[in-house]
Amino acid sequence: MICADIGGDNGVLSPEESINELSELARSAGAVVVGSLIQRIKKPSRNYLGIGKIEFLVSIAKSGKFDTIISDDELTPSQQKNLEDFFSGKIKIIDRTALILDIFSKRANTREGKLQVELAQAEYLLPRLAGQWSHLERLGGGIGTRGPGETQIETDRRLVRAKITRIKKSLKSVMVHRKMHRSRRLDFGLPVFSLVGYTNAGKSTLINLLTNAKVKSQDLLFSTLDPTTRKLRLTSGTNILLTDTVGFIQKLPPKVVAAFRATLEEITESSVIVHVVDISHPYAGVQHDVVNKILKNDLGLNQKPVITVLNKVDKMLCSTESNEFLENFKNEFSNLVIVSALDKTGIDDLLGLFQKVLT
Ligand SMILES: Nc1nc2c(ncn2[C@@H]2O[C@H](COP(=O)(O)OP(=O)(O)OP(=O)(O)O)[C@@H](O)[C@H]2O)c(=O)[nH]1
Ligand SMILES: [Mg+2]
Incomplete structure (x- = not known):
């Protein structure tokens, strides 16, 4: 499999960062990435890539080292068709969206x-x-071929x-069925805390640690698709409901977000947003902003209290740079806690914050 990006400016990550993420997505779909390329052009061509890059790919395709090309940008139907024709239909051409949908269908x-x-x-x-x-x-x-028929x-x-x-x-x-369930739950008056965040931030690991939920957690993008809700008793004796939700990612097409509106509604109806960030990730800042933007722009959540959980602190390198990074986060957000869901650092502080926002 080869990942390709035309280096356009339509994402929040740089082309290099975005293609690294695409490779992670491909790995999560079970593929082996044998190479990647970036072409810097102002506008995608009618074949998506320029002719030189395509000829290069056609020449190495003969070695049989790859069977699929994934583009980091959404391909138009004709770009996809044109690219396929260059390879005489022997190489599968898919794009980021098809790859994400394939992972979703597996999960x-x-x-x-x-x-x-x-x-x-x-x-x-x-x-x-x-x-x-x-x-x-x-x-x-x-991958990319599993479809609705x-x-x-x-x-x-x-x-x-x-x-x-x-x-x-x-x-x-x-949804009507689930709404009935939800209203019954709300009748109990239990506040709902929703774990949200970029994919792979550690949301499922956290709900498992706090509630014994046994949600599958693994080092793959989009491990969780279906939401899980569990009751959690705080030290004061107050009960809350904690919900684990599908992760977010940059360049998620609006149609895909719209298809998940029902699940995302869980978040809009929660009392508190618990935003989990993988602070050890090199793009942690960008990932935080991508999630924030979806919460605010797509889901209209400007008013709810937010707890920012900087997770995976055990993995963070102790450099001046990372300390500065943490300090910047601390200065910007009031309800912030630094934890490790793996070695359980900071979990008491997190539970303390849960209590604090309720009072
Ligand atoms: N080192 C370290 N790894 C962690 C920590 N928390 C989670 N992980 C690992 O990070 C990976 C992703 O964790 P998940 O809990 O599945 O992440 P998620 O946010 O639920 O991801 P999606 O469901 O894909 O959106 C797993 O391999 C976890 O073991 C942590 O505090 N420290
Ligand atoms: Mg998960």
Whole structure:
């Protein structure tokens, strides 16, 4: 697998940082990344990459060292088709969104999660249908090909539209059911604290540590898709509900965010946002800002109290630079706590903050 980025300025990470993240996503989907390339051009060409880079890739494709190319930017249907033609259909071409949706489809466990992924996949595929499926069938399974139906018959846009309507309807009924559950829960008057954050920040590790929730946590992007809620008793005797949610990432297309609106609603209805940041990550600052932006702009959460949890402090290098980084965070945020969900540093402080924001 080769990852490619055209070095445009449409993300919050630099092209190099963004392509590193794309490699992590590919690894999370089970792929082995054998190389990456960045091309600095002002505007993507009709083939996405310039002809020189494509010829270079075609020449090394002959060695059989890779079978897939993933672009870091969303490809238009014709860019995807043009690129595929250069490789005579022998190399699979997918983009960041298809890769993320593929990971989501592997992780979804609940009916609601599965429906949301199906919806996002169908919305993504609708404009890309022309002549695509026969080609994908030739390439066989693997990442980026798992879709809402892989049969020829579904190449028909009308059918996919009907499918979108159907999924939305099913989602609505699942949501009504869940809302009833939620209102019952709210009847108990328990405040809900939502763990949110960039993917891989340590949200699931934290809920497991605090509540014995047994959510799967692993060093892969988007481990968690379906939300989990558990009761947590604070030292004062007060009970709260703690919810683990799907992680965020930069360059997440609005259609994908929209498909997960039901899950994200959990966050909008919570009393307190617990923003978990992997402080040991080289892009921790950017990751924090990406999440903040989604919370504020996409979910309209400006008013809720936020607790900022700087996690993985055990992994942080003790340099002047990292100390300065921590100090900057401390100066900027009032409800801030530094923890390690792994070696349990700072957990009492975190629980103390939970109590403080309630009073
Ligand atoms: N060193 C260290 N590793 C941690 C800490 N907290 C979590 N991890 C590791 O970080 C990885 C990701 O943790 P998760 O809890 O799955 O992260 P998440 O935020 O739930 O990730 P998604 O579900 O993918 O959004 C796992 O390998 C954890 O073991 C920590 O405090 N220190
Ligand atoms: Mg998780």
